[in-house]
Amino acid sequence: MKFRNFPMVPRVVYGRGSFDQTSEIIEEKRNKERPFIFLVDKVFKDKELSKNIPLQGKDIIIYIDTTDEPKTKGIDEIRDNLKEEFGIVSGIIGIGGGSVMDAAKAVAIMMNNEGSSTQYQGWDLVKNPAVYHVGIPTISGTGAEVSRTCILTGPERKLGINSDFTPFDQVILDPALTKGVEKNQAFFTGMDCYIHCIESLTGTYLNAFSKSYGEKALDLCQKVYVQKSEWDDESDEDLMMASWHGGMSIAYSQVGIAHAVSYGLSYLLGTHHGVGNCIVFDRLEKYYPEGVKEFKYMVEKNKIEIPQGICKGLSDEQFDIMINVSYGMVPLWENALGKDWQKIMTKEKLRALYEEM
Template sequence: MNYKNFPMVPRVIFGRGSFNQLSEILAPKRLNSHSPFIYLIDDVFKNNAWLTSRIYLAYDDRIIFISAKEEPKTSQVDELVEDIILSSKERPSGIIGIGGGTLLDLAKAVSIMITNEGEAKDYQGWDLVKNPAIYHVGIPTISGTGAEVSRTTVLTGPTRKLGINSDYTPFDQVFLDPELTKGVPNNQWFYTGMDCFIHCVESLNGTYLNAFSQSYGNMAYELCKDIFLDNNLTEEDTQDKLMMASWHGGMSIAYSQVGVAHAMSYGLAYVLGVKHGIGNCIVFDHLEEFYPEGVKLFKIMKTTHNITLPQGLCAGLSDKELDLMVNIALGLEPLWENAIGKHWKKTITKEKLKALYKKM
């Protein structure tokens, strides 16, 4: 048996207000005065001095504000890398991503592409990255995606939506400051939190399950039940617990995989541009056949938090668009193998997936 030797985030700081230690932690990592730190920040913080005033810019350091309204794209990564290289006198000291999963994935991808030739689309897949990334830091401002801990950066490319999965992807440093998640709109909080819940359901019910994945998955699953079913938690408790659920949920799939909801939501994202969290929710709502217990709980959580999911997204799609969706989903073979087993192709047909998509 040949076991995978997975990398982990080597340094993590947790605590309310820990973001205030950012400059102190970055200082020793500065290569020289011509080697800037580049901050990629969700543009919802553009006029938010509460966050930006705590970022100490020195020498040629830069903040680049980026909209998270769309899923991150390989072309976007290439443009950012070109901009950073052309505007910096020397290779940057580090990339700091501040935001949700979109910004964290962009920060991971940019840090990889600064040291690897070609275009980001060339690295979509498993273990294709040759050179270590530059120093990169992840600071989530919404909890659930697990992007802060995972070894993948999910990108929509010219032909598919697929992550850059590599040992060089994980962050060198993560800040888990629950205070940064205050003020997230209820819908967004729910969809991103459900990304974590669905990670756990798919991991815990998968054929790849092992004691490593199970221990982290169970922890995150129980935390999600506390957060989304217990109305007696304070706002601070909710923020703290969801940040830890996200971390554990991300860890639970390091040694396993996600499953049907993620595979099918990739199809929705590629063809319709549906954001990852809400896409998972739209798909998961129809997956009783695969995850009866999880879907039952999900529906209770949805009602508890007054969430109404969009209906009829796929109603007006052409056969060509539906086929593309199905092919994107079917291309994610490890996810299907985890969900169904080695012989998944016998039961998961194009017709079956097309029928499922038509319900959404």
């Protein structure tokens, strides 16, 4: 048996206020003739965080509209514009949630790889190392800050660039940056982490390495969402660590049914990742009975409304599109149901599942 030699983020800074060290941290990678490019969630435009970004020389901020999740076309356009204006850059720094993290990783890869980002959607297709790239999350749950994938929606599919060159070279974890996130958004993103844990810990790909990370992440999610009566600074810190450990768990195993099915929703309907996972997971009692029971309790406790009826009125063609996108996530289905997963989750059963949502 041949074991995979997965990369990890080589450098990470953790601490409340550590964002203030960004300039110092990236200085050793700075070439004065080549700018750093800061990809920042548009929600921070004209806000205090943007004013504190340590721009020098030719450095620029590109604000990312996260109304929609990253698309291959948008990544290619950013790469082409940067190449035309600067040629070579010192690095790419992503500041925001999972969508911005994924955009930063994708742009960093595409700066050193030719063609369209659609060519690299899949597993281990990237030929050349990415430029230096840094992740600074401002919301916790996706695990994008630590994962070896960046999820992109292309003209034909929603699929990540999964490669050894995808992980960040540096991550700055500052719990203070997550303060003030809108309640529903924070919950849906936190549940992304919770669902990561359930899918990893119950999957066929589970091993001792991923199990140790997944169990710790699950404990922290339960502490934040089940045991505690109100949110505080410790909750921000715990969820940031849960996100990190959850991302590590799936890096060495895989996610499962909720993610596979939600990709179809996202591709066709534009449903955001965290919301989509919750919509699907809410219907998966048959496959994850204990996890779904606890999930429903957390939803009720936090007074969250899961969107309903989003697939109502879709045509046969539209259902087929979602099914085909979902069916393309083979490793996810194998992790959840084993090698014979297509016999268990037939296209007819998957259609019926979508019809419930």
